[in-house]
């Protein structure tokens with residue numbers, strides 16, 4: 001099937017032309033911020049910069065960074081870039097990792113955000129013939145509103161179930177023959193598990209594609225969701241600070257997410273020195289929004305660790321691809337001096353056939369960090385032979401040791417004893433902080 | 435000649451075993467024997483019940499993971515050295531016992547022992563050849 005695009009002229013724009021567009025938009029955006037956001041203007045002045053110093057994307061590295069700390073300091077209105085009369089909405093983060101972020105939107109900002117989501121839906125095979133169920137939360141969270149808007153733009157029949165009430169979710173999928181599902185990957189896994197328990201096989205499930213984001217998930221988890229639901233699962237990336245989901249999205253190649261570069265310029269930096277890193281080198285992802293007016297963040301440090309690639313993609317899109325974030329600088333746990341990302345633990349678990357539901361418990365006992373991984377026992381794994389189970393447990397300990405370089409305690413717990421989440425899963429309990 | 439034993443995964447936390455026995459009791463299932471075997475942080479509860487089908491159904495509905503395995507219920511003659519005699523037969527015939535636990539008949543004078551062996555068919559015939567009685571499911575229902 002030929003690749004389809006929502007906005008072909010932009011998504012497949014030749015690189016030189018795309019760069020010219022970015023140059024022009026960046027220059028205008030820097031001037032817009034200088035004139036409307038005193039907080040950032042002050043930061044530029046401290047570096048001796050004026051808008052005249054930024055003539056194109058090659059000057060981007062001169063601009064000061066913005067971080068989560070700036071967002072906290074400027075809360076609530078300090079980074080608003082448009083007069084109140086032009087702002088029509090806010091969205092907000094859950095505030096699980098500190099103070100909540102409140103982002104503002106003009107009608108044009110919402111429009112471009114929904115365009116980005118529409119591109120993701122079309123890349124996943126969506127069209128005006130699709131029935132798209134949006135099981136992300138609606139409300140302050142960006143997931144529901146973003147994909148809902150994108151789905152409308154594509155012309156899908158949109159089912160705004162929002163999150164929760166699993167029975168009703170399944171009823172709508174089956175009764176209305178939904179073909180696209182949008183939710184968090186952990187909820188997709190949970191829906192898959194529930195449908196399997198109801199005796200539904202992948203060929204009975206009408207879904208064809210899933211667009212899953214808002215939390216970290218591994219390649220193995222993708223495989224397992226694809227198998228249980230009988231779909232192709234696409235990753236989508238975004239953050240409230242930059243609009244929401246749709247900053248980047250996966251195409252049919254499933255080898256990384258195309259960043260919507262006509263709206264967001266991406267850089268990868270060394271998180272310690274702030275130095276810009278070349279393609280293929282892992283570092284912290286930094287975004288500059290070049291079109292949004294109400295919350296125009298320049299060089300915003302996402303804390304997501306990933307790699308960029310400008311390699312030509314078979315789908316025909318020319319926009320740069322980012323890898324699945326390999327972790328967040330704030331998700332990263334430092335255990336006995338070793339950097340550990342929950343996603344690494346998930347990879348080992350799924351490789352060894354454990355369910356994607358797990359919990360990581362970090363504690364400090366007699367001045368030494370301890371790492372415990374709790375996984376649920378499954379009927380497939382259980383046998384009457386104590387030794388066999390202990391052997392599997394040891395295999396997992398060994399697998400974790402070779403992945404992390406740390407010895408973890410593996411605890412087998414009863415099925416369904418780890419709380420299922422309908423939104424973002426709580427994977428890590430760090431008792432050292434309590 | 436084997437009978438069915440139910441093995442249930444038991445999480446290592448207070449009340450985990452009680453939760454299992456409570457489900458059975460609440461559903462009127464008679465537990466004839468129960469043995470708990472523990473590793474460092476989990477265990478397996480092994481049991482002989484009056485109604486295997488009913489027991490596995492209620493356990494599954496209550497979310498417990500279980501498996502069924504064949505075991506031998508051997509009548510141990512109620513005389514000094516009775517158990518020793520049985521073990522001697524198994525040992526000389528090269529039957530390796532994975533685990534065993536006691537099981538008391540209600541009406542009968544005899545004590546029973548549950549044996550888990552690798553090849554239950556072979557072990558049963560060996561025991562029978564030596565005149566040792568095995569209980570089958572029907573016997574159990576009467577015991």
Ligand SMILES: [Zn+2]
Nearest residue numbers: 251313315317
């Ligand atoms: Zn592509």
